[in-house]
Amino acid sequence: MADDPGTKPLRSREWFGRQDSYGFIYRSWLKNQGHAAEMFDGRPVVGLCNTWSDLTPCNGHLRELAEHVKRGVYAAGGFPLEFPVLSLSEPLMRPTTMLYRNLASMDVEAAIRSQPMDSVVLLVGCDKTTPACLMGAASVDLPAIVVSGGPMLSGRWQGRRLGSGTDVIRFKEAVAAGEMSLADFMAAEAAMSPSAGSCMTMGTASTMASLCEGLGVALPGNGAIPAVDARRRALAFASGVRAVAMARERLRLSQILTRAAFANAVRLNAALGGSTNAVVHLLAIAGRLGVPFTLDDWDAFGRGVPTIVNLMPSGDYLMEDFFHAGGVPAVLAAIADRLDLDAPTVTGQNLGAGLAGAAVHDPKVILPVDAPLRAEGGIAVLRGNLAPDGAVIKPSAATPALMRHRGRAVVFEGPDDLKARIDDPALDCDATSVFVLKGAGPKGYPGMAEIGNLPIPKKLLQAGVRDVVRLSDGRMSGTAYGTVVLHIAPEAAADGPLALVEDGDRIALDVAARTLTLEVDAGDLARRRAARPPFVAPQTRGWEKLYVEHVLQADRGADLDFLVGGSGDGVPRVSH
DSSP: OOOOTTSOOOTTHHHHTOOSHHHHHHHHHHHTTTOOGGGGSSOOEEEEEEOOOTTOGGGTTHHHHHHHHHHHHHHTTOEEEEEEOOOOOTTTOSSOTHHHHHHHHHHHHHHHHTSOOSEEEEEEOSTTHHHHHHHHHHHHTOOEEEEEOOBOOOEEETTEEEOTTHHHHHHHHHHHTTSSOHHHHHHTHHHHOOSSSBOSSSSHHHHHHHHHHHHTSBOTTTTTSOTTSHHHHHHHHHHHHHHHHHHHHTOOHHHHSOHHHHHHHHHHHHHHTOOTHHHHHHHHHHHHHTOOOOHHHHHHHHTTOOBOBOBTTTSSBOHHHHHHHTHHHHHHHHTGGGSOTTOBOTTSSBTGGGGTTOOOSOTTTBOOTTSOSBSOOSOEEEEETTEEEEEEEOGGGSOGGGSEEEEEEEEESSHHHHHHHTTOTTOOOOTTOEEEEOSOSTTTTTSOOSOOSOOOOHHHHHTTOOOOEEEESSOOOTTOOSSEEEOOSSOGGGTOGGGGOOTTOEEEEETTTTEEEEOSOHHHHHHHHHHSOOOOOOOOSHHHHHHHHHBOOGGGTTOBGGGSSOOOSOOOOOOO
């Protein structure tokens, strides 16, 4: 099965096509795994980049899913070779998986570039594994296709639906308010995660899996097929088949991830009510490819796109319902007039071709465009003297009455200060207060933690308050909700104006006007800045030191400055 005549030889031939001692070594050692001689006869080598780990529950089934990808690769005449990379566990890793997203991307980039691959299948699932793998693969720019692990089945407890993360927050607040017993809180734990897979709400994992369809880097259906549904395995098989064809076609990520693809993804995110975390992830991926795509594009492309998917945390249903209602293809078809349907995809056809036959099967879950869940679903980008380089808010998850608000600041100097004082009965706050958290950004935490949806003080919960305006330089879980302003840039640790906010300052939020204003005289702010000691990173060694010294701000995707751009797929020099 030799290369097509007249075409450049497959990249893997630099390893397996040699008739010398190097080729002897490459083929001989792999043959100790039982690979037959015909595997080295010129067929495309497909790498299976697997983020499986026992410590990453969302991805715990990816080894089994990989076997179905391999079947597809073999069926199409390819040679599959699976390899592990750093797996990032949202539930278990401390201090935050975002600290390690860029490290995982380096692992992926190095693994792909240094080894004999002609294309790669990215087996992902948990929140940061999808962007990390796409960032690394984009830097090499081989043909690549995403296979997500899929969401868990719906949780149910005492006759009600349970949504990953979203209901944990609700139950936590209910316990604090005295409306739920601790015994019931603990009993719900076993029902929250009933099967393999990632969060079954429209959190970051489901958002990124869905946006992969909008970006064109995954097959139709990738976003919503439940993890344990046989159709997820069939999709894995089909992706293996397609990975072989992409290698022969030399269909690179850079040909798919164009500015039009990112615009489509932003509009899809708005329609889904998707996670704010997608903002930093897509900015970072675009940066690896040199695609002109900025924070302001998130606002511009998403404006006027309604949220039509009625899923938690913005709505009522879960991913299993979304799949049966028609999934991502049905949503793309519903907003087709707002999309660039000519954008190429990994199928070899354009985005529009993949929407043939797409339909909404449950209008309670996927609502009509003219009767949406929220009329304005896009991510709003705010600017002002408190966020010169921008901040974001997710209107579909916020309280409409708080979208224009002016209140007195209640300031926490860092996460430890927040946890120590938020439930103090003496905390001077009320329902009109604006709660401000510093030190949660890329440098300050470090890693930009998901603590931006500050807990509501216990005394306010007991008084019936369920939402307040909250500001921070951190992120929040895609499963979270509330009137929460995030990703304030520059962050406090980078000497941003957020560092200067004091208790009692007046802060004005106007989402419609896209403004976030600290109502303090510029002279007073200058005096505060002069008196403030510089940020000193506590990290003195290793990855954390490297991260803090080189991480970019949220408006640039929080990538490392030396990772922007790519290495290319050039074959490195021989190793002996």
